Amino acid sequence: MNLFIVMFKEIVDNLRDRQTVFYALLFGPVLLPLLLGGSMVASFKQLSIDFDQITRLSVVNADKAPQLIEFLYSNNVDVDPAPRNVQSSVRYGDTLVVLEIKDDFASALRAGEPAPLTLHMNNADKDSSKAARRITTLLRVYEQTINALRLQHRGIDPLTFDSLNIIQNDVSSDGANGQLLASILPFLFIMSMVMGGFYLAIDTTAGERERQSLEPLLSLPLSRTAVVFGKYGATLCFVTLSGLLTALSIYTLFKLFPVELMGGQIRFDGKTLTRAFLLASPLLLFISALLITVSAITRSTKEAQTYLGLLMVIPMAPFFLLQFLNVRSTTMSMPIPMLSQYQLLESTVLGDTIPWLHIALSAAGTLIATAVLLFLASHLYRRERLLH
């Protein structure tokens, strides 16, 4: 009962604190996904080419190759006349790419020789190289058509020159492109959970000591365990709220962007995010316990911020670890809090099947760690030194 009174008071108290509310409701759930997820989605969008979209291409000597122009036109490329100074126009980004048809193009084609074409592009410019890739791909298709015609003209089966038939069979259920994006999800989840409870945990423990409101509180007829668990409960509420809002904002973010373009089959639909949230839910308990315990050791809010700031490395560590070293999901890694959730969430987004044993081990390991931390926190609150 007292536990809930403490918890309710801490929630009301901290909802009035702008800093706490900003980090719990805006920073983790809105700003982080926008900054990280948004920029990533945008870069994927930049790399992928939409062949159905109509684009314009500047061509020098367009009248020298009417059939090629006709082919480009039927492939959604409209032809513009070329700028006067082709080189500098492309270099300074006024034109993305320029296709130059040489004067002897038509005669070479007729003679059955390689017909000269120059594609002016700026490889340092992402948009220019993207446009160049699109045009090159189209030109290759055109080239193959002409090759086939030339061979047939000489009575040779065009398939003679296709000596190899290479089929790429990617057995991972994801596309390689999606890997990085998939690892973003657990990072966002865990980071915003930590940020969600960060300031509340500091305010209710170290802050209470600093304000010297702890001494009268502890002289009231209630057990110190109720005090600790009340504060823990309040932190848990904020951490959970932050986690839920993050799931919601990731869902919205990826609704707005076409995920199919990123290749592979990563999913950010409602069902996947619900599963991800459930798999991460033992972490809510763990992170809250970690925040409360660490800030209970410290004497002032400043000290607590320093310690917890260093602690921020922990949620980030698995992210970088998994980026650079390919730590595989194994039965050994599953009982480790944070690391296991990273792996489970990544697998969820990639649509891999997760063994029940892994889920159970991950939850059990995290809950045991939580219990140890909470035991430590209530021990810290029984110390007399708490008041000095």
Added chain:
Amino acid sequence: MIIARQLRKSFKPASRLSGKGKRAKRIVAVDDVSFDAADGSITGLLGPNGAGKSTTLRMLATLVSPEHGHAIIDGFDVQHDVLEVRQHLGFMPHNAGIYPRLTSRENIHYYARLCGLDNRQSQQRVGELIEQLSMSDFADRRTAGFSQGQKTKVALARALVHQPQTIMLDEPTNGLDVMATRGLRDIIRTLAANGHCIVFSSHIMQEVAALCDHIAIISNGVIAMEDTLQGILQRTAQTDLEDAFVVATRSLQDNALDTNRS
């Protein structure tokens, strides 16, 4: 009612100050404190800064446990019947320690709920206290930016919320202006007249002389003298509490020197 007998408490010094490797000597905050505080009267714990007043009150408030000696509050032992002691004791530490983002009413209400009052009882009790301590002007304002007098009133209301028989106030007049101090004195007198046992710590002589029925002089963690104001003046043959205080603490030092020599 408070009965304290031979209380002693020492602390480990801050680790940075102690020499490396050597076992640090413990700092004795309270060495030997015995005094009585009766119901219906105001007992002053008078002593300079660092004399051990706060530590003594903390031991009585069950916040730290004494190494030696014992204390009984309203028939309950501070070491064994912790929750009963807290139920009978209203403690106001020397900093108000109120929550700045809550209003006065919410601050008091929180403590009322924690002391076991239900929502309705609590609202009623908070209303009574706001009236009793004339706080209605700032009852529903957040306490950030309150004057020291207003903060003290909120903290006092919080300490009184569960209608404790015994009330301990640690330097309550610190930082109060004349009018606020007078107001607080009136409140304390009324509480004593209603039969409460009041313990009041201070380092200000006039304060204690003006208010207290019974005075315990504390110095270097030891009670130097304990009597009524008249009794202390007679025993030290002085006319003024300040002079009496000097004489009482000096005789204590002399005694200590004598025991060291022998």
